[in-house]
Amino acid sequence: MSLRDPLARARGLGSGKDGVAHWWLQRLSAVLLLPLSIWFFWAAAPLLRADYADARTYFAQPLAAFLLIAFLLAAIYHAVLGLQVVIEDYVHGRALEVGLQIVVKLAAFMAALAVVYSLIRITLGA
Amino acid sequence: MPVARPLSPHISIYRKQLTSVLSILHRMTGVVLALGLLLLVYFVVALAAGPECFAGFARLSRFWLGSLVWLGLAFSLSFHLANGVRHLFWDIGRGFELRQTARSGWTVVVISAAATLVVAWELFGGVR
Numbered sequence: 289m290s291l292r293d294p295l296a297r298a299r300g301l302g303s304g305k306d307g308v309a310h311w312w313l314q315r316l317s318a319v320l321l322l323p324l325s326i327w328f329f330w331a332a333a334p335l336l337r338a339d340y341a342d343a344r345t346y347f348a349q350p351l352a353a354f355l356l357i358a359f360l361l362a363a364i365y366h367a368v369l370g371l372q373v374v375i376e377d378y379v380h381g382r383a384l385e386v387g388l389q390i391v392v393k394l395a396a397f398m399a400a401l402a403v404v405y406s407l408i409r410i411t412l413g414a
Numbered sequence: 415m416p417v418a419r420p421l422s423p424h425i426s427i428y429r430k431q432l433t434s435v436l437s438i439l440h441r442m443t444g445v446v447l448a449l450g451l452l453l454l455v456y457f458v459v460a461l462a463a464g465p466e467c468f469a470g471f472a473r474l475s476r477f478w479l480g481s482l483v484w485l486g487l488a489f490s491l492s493f494h495l496a497n498g499v500r501h502l503f504w505d506i507g508r509g510f511e512l513r514q515t516a517r518s519g520w521t522v523v524v525i526s527a528a529a530t531l532v533v534a535w536e537l538f539g540g541v542r
Binding site for chain 1: 441444445447448451452454455457458459461462463465468469472475476484488491492495498499501502505529536
């Protein structure tokens with residue numbers, strides 16, 4: 289006995305089996321971001337206005353570089369999940385909506401790569 | 415596909431209240447923080463690229479308009495963080511009573527206001 293109506297069966301569009309994945313990953317990344325954001329707010333953010341030498345020295349420390357990579361990757365991932373929902377909710381033209389979703393995900397991928405590559409160079413003193 | 419049909423008024427007929435204002439602020443600060451991430455990527459890339467490239471970032475960062483952007487991001491981060499904790503408690507089924515939502519809501523307002531004031535002092539008040 290199936291609860292699916294005949295039209296649904298004919299179209300073949302059923303459960304994608306990953307209905308709650310987005311919800312769960314958003315919460316998991318949020319929990320991860322709690323301590324990382326507090327660290328960033330108090331320890332790392334003041335360096336945004338520091339001299340080149342001071343900022344470079346600070347983020348050359350392995351722990352600082354690791355924490356900044358962790359914070360930025362978690363934040364980028366969390367932002368991708370959040371922006372996806374915002375775009376789904378408020379952007380109505382199909383072409384614009386799909387286009388924005390693609391741009392956000394590609395930009396996030398490039399940003400994540402840039403962050404990891406740059407911080408590795410900084411810790412290695414390159 | 416959207417069908418052209420009359421919609422009953424929804425958002426516009428409700429009186430603003432703490433819960434709804436904080437709810438939309440959560441989304442807005444989330445979008446702001448996503449844009450702010452681009453500035454952090456610029457910072458990290460400039461720091462890796464060398465002193466000349468970093469000088470461009472530093473000029474923007476210390477310009478008064480740059481300071482205002484940092485202040486807006488500080489508010490967005492502290493608000494989204496505090497209100498995010500509130501959402502996580504709701505996700506495990508706690509804090510749904512009206513009095514609890516009011517109390518947690520005002521707590522979020524106080525925390526983010528305090529954090530924003532501290533950062534404002536750091537950016538504009540302290541003698542450097």
